[in-house]
Amino acid sequence: MTTPLSIKRTLQATGRPDAVAELSQRSRDIFRHIVDAYVETGEPVGSRTLSRRLGLSLSPATIRNVMADLEEAGLLYARHTSAGRLPTELGLRMFVDGLLEIGGLTEDERQTIDSECAASGRSLPQVLEQATQMLAGLSHCAGLVVAPKSARPLKHIEFVHLGPGRALAVLVTEDGIVENRILDLPIGLPPSSLIEAGNYLAAKLVGRTLDAARADIMAEISSQRAELDQLAAKVVEAGLASWAGGNKDGALIVRGQSRLLEDVKEIADLERVRALFAALETKESLARLLEAADRAEGIQIFIGAQNELFSLSGCSVVIAPYRDSDERIVGAVGVIGPTRVNYARIIPMVDYTAKVIGRVLGTGGALIRPSGDPITRS
Incomplete structure (x- = not known):
């Protein structure tokens, strides 16, 4: 039915x-x-x-x-x-x-999406990476995810000792996104320095974005006005250097591109796919996908040569936005494939995946399965 x-x-x-x-x-x-x-x-x-x-x-x-x-x-x-x-x-x-x-997804497909997008023990970037791979496998197309921007106010920060010369830096944003980084630190660094560094950064960062606070923190350390011993200061500097690599403009994750070559029958088709691969590497593609997600009320479908995202690629894009805990659109998830993709199967797959990712964001990582209510024409 x-x-x-x-x-x-x-x-x-x-x-x-x-x-x-x-x-x-x-x-x-x-x-x-x-x-x-x-x-x-x-x-x-x-x-x-x-x-x-x-x-x-x-x-x-x-x-x-x-x-x-x-x-x-x-x-x-x-x-x-x-x-x-x-x-x-x-x-x-x-x-x-x-x-x-x-029709609706099969129970096996729902369980696969639920488990692959579950946040338990993983940071959001890892969840999104896995979601992209999962969509590529289920759809037999290329999966894509527009990851959210990283500049968000923080609510928690700490350093966890992992062993000699290594520590885990943990950042949690106000909307529940968790970022983990492994830091290389001086051998023999006492656990007390990690605690001191975490407490100092918590006082300076909570409620602020990392970018907004970084300059103030580094200025304090440089002028030795920060109430830190030298070892704790090294921990703070290492943490700030690691987090500085975050992508403030978001990121476009694409997996399964090789699947687009499976439908190629002519040289002209191959050239179009090559042009698509080149387009996916540009910032323009990311900007256009974010623009499409921002104006979407739900699934958007772009078909063929008039596809405004990747012109002349001869491909179709099925994309859905996902939202954070404040119901703001922060990214998008979707599939790129030939124009003869199985729309009836892929549309609910992308829609359900976007809902699962949104639930992960909205609950700070605790997965709540979205409703499987049937979709009716508006």
């Missing part, structure tokens, strides 16, 4: 929004089967094949006439004159917008 697609989205269709309503039921059935076959095989579909798939008393000639009408409307095209038909990018956009039906 399927449920009509109901997720808010932006589609970049250039055709009329009422195009689906104008199709007859016969045309809808034939068009749906062509798209389903394309998603399944990537190959053109002929009238005889459709006649067998439909199982109706429609002759191949009748089906050819309907296909010709759909082609004239810009929804289908033929690679060669005598070949079967494939959906155009406009056709795919119209299909996703008006005809697609999706």
Whole structure:
């Protein structure tokens, strides 16, 4: 049993929004089967094949006439004159917008997403890295996550002794994000110096961002106004140096890029995928994904060459924002694949993953499973 697609989205269709309503039921059935076959095989579909798939008393000639009408409307095209038909990018956009039906995730898929995104014993960057790998594996596409910016007020800081010359520095932001760093320290450093350094930084940092407090702290240490012994001061300096590597603009994590090569059939396709790989390495891609997430009320779908994120890549992007404990959009999670991705399966997968990550952020790391309520068209 399927449920009509109901997720808010932006589609970049250039055709009329009422195009689906104008199709007859016969045309809808034939068009749906062509798209389903394309998603399944990537190959053109002929009238005889459709006649067998439909199982109706429609002759191949009748089906050819309907296909010709759909082609004239810009929804289908033929690679060669005598070949079967494939959906155009406009056709795919119209299909996703008006005809697609999706079901819920399987229980195994939900459990996989829950467990892979669980925050127990891991920092948020580790959770996001694992979520990206997980999406790539489940979708058989490339998974992507836009990680949130790191400049947030702090609520907790401490140093944990790990052994001779090593300590774990732990930062917890006000919205529950945990950052861990391993520090190399002088051999023989007493535990009391770690405690002293942690107490000093807690007094200076709690309620402030690291960037806002760093200059003041270093100035105090340089002028020896800080009430720290020399060893504790070294711990503070090592901690600040380690945290300075944080990405203030967020980060774009992409995994499973090689899966995009599996659908390549022509040299032109390969060049488009190479262009996509190059685009993913740029700050512009990160900025555009963040922009798309910020204006989204839910899932957004970008299909094909008119994809505003990665123009001319010939790929589709399914992306959903996730929120922090204050319900602010802080990042996004999604999938990049060929235009013939299984939208009916990937859309709920991305939507559910975004909800799980949001719950992790909202509970300071304690995973609460989001509702599996069915999605209804708005």
